[in-house]
Amino acid sequence: MSEATSPHLPEGTGENIGIVDTDRPCVRCMHNLRGVATAGKCPACGTDVAISLTNMLLQYASKEYIGTVRSGLSIILNWILISILLAFCAIGWRYIFARAGYVLDEIAIAVLGLLTTGMIIHGYFKLTAAEEGYSEPPEKHAAFRTPAMSRKIVRVAVAVQGVIAALQFVFILFVVGKIDARTEFIVTISMAVVVLILMMVQMIAVMRCIEWLALRVPDHYIIKRARRYPWQLPMVAIFGLLLLGLGPLLALVMYWNLLDRLRKHLKSILKTGVPAQLKGMTANAASAVETAKA
Numbered sequence: 001m002s003e004a005t006s007p008h009l010p011e012g013t014g015e016n017i018g019i020v021d022t023d024r025p026c027v028r029c030m031h032n033l034r035g036v037a038t039a040g041k042c043p044a045c046g047t048d049v050a051i052s053l054t055n056m057l058l059q060y061a062s063k064e065y066i067g068t069v070r071s072g073l074s075i076i077l078n079w080i081l082i083s084i085l086l087a088f089c090a091i092g093w094r095y096i097f098a099r100a101g102y103v104l105d106e107i108a109i110a111v112l113g114l115l116t117t118g119m120i121i122h123g124y125f126k127l128t129a130a131e132e133g134y135s136e137p138p139e140k141h142a143a144f145r146t147p148a149m150s151r152k153i154v155r156v157a158v159a160v161q162g163v164i165a166a167l168q169f170v171f172i173l174f175v176v177g178k179i180d181a182r183t184e185f186i187v188t189i190s191m192a193v194v195v196l197i198l199m200m201v202q203m204i205a206v207m208r209c210i211e212w213l214a215l216r217v218p219d220h221y222i223i224k225r226a227r228r229y230p231w232q233l234p235m236v237a238i239f240g241l242l243l244l245g246l247g248p249l250l251a252l253v254m255y256w257n258l259l260d261r262l263r264k265h266l267k268s269i270l271k272t273g274v275p276a277q278l279k280g281m282t283a284n285a286a287s288a289v290e291t292a293k294a
C-alpha cells in the first residue's frame, strides 16, 4: 500500500504534460500513480489511470457530501440499535408483565413503529443523497458507474414502508376490533408480506450503494460482503431462527458491522483527509479480477 494521500488536488493535475505529476492513488489498488501516463493503465492492477484522476475516491469528494452520507449511516446504525432494544423490551414485557396481567399496549407499539420508520426514511435518504459536482469517470466501466437506479429504489422502498407504517397505525387505532377477526388477520398478514418484499428489494439496492461507496474508499472487505449480503443476510435470518430464534438479530449485527466500518472511513476522511487503515482492505487476486470483469 502506498502513502499516496494528498487530498483535494487541483482539477486536471498532470493533464497538460500527459504524466501524473503528484502522488495520486489508483482507485482500485491504491498504487501510487506518480510518473504514469494519464492515458495509460495502473502498472499494478491495469485500471485506466483516467478513472483515478476524477473525484472518484471519496477522499476527493466534497466535505458536505461525506458529512451527509456519514450522518445517514449514523441514523441507520442508531435505528438498528433502537430496534434491537425495543424487540428485547417487547419480549421481556410479554414474559414478565403479561403474567401479572399487564397487556402490551398495541397503540404504544404503533406510535414507536411510526417514529422509528420516520428515522429510517431520513437515514436512507441521506445515505443515497445526490453528490453535487460529481463527474462520471471517462471510461465506461460498469463497476465505476454511479448506482443511480439503486439510489432511487432505496428511496421508493423506504418511502412506501413509511406509508404502510402510517396505514398500520390508522388500522390499529381505528379498525382493529371493529371488523371480524378473519379480515383483520388477512389485512395484517398482507401488510407484513408487502413490507417483507420491500425490505428484500431495499437490501439489494442498499448493498449496491454500499458497494459503490466502498469502491471509492477503496475497501475490499466491504465490497466482498456488500456483494453477498443480499442473499446471505436473509439466509442467516431465516435459518438462524432455528438457533433459539437469533437469526434476525445475527443478520442485523452483520449489517450493523458493515455500515459501521464504512462510517469509520467517512469519519477518518473528514478528520484526516484519508480513509481509516483497517484490516483486510486490499483486494486479493480473485476479487481484483472480478472487479476488472465488471
Ligand SMILES: [Zn+2]
Residues within 6 Å of the ligand: 026, 027, 028, 029, 030, 031, 042, 043, 044, 045, 046, 047
Ligand atoms: Zn491499480
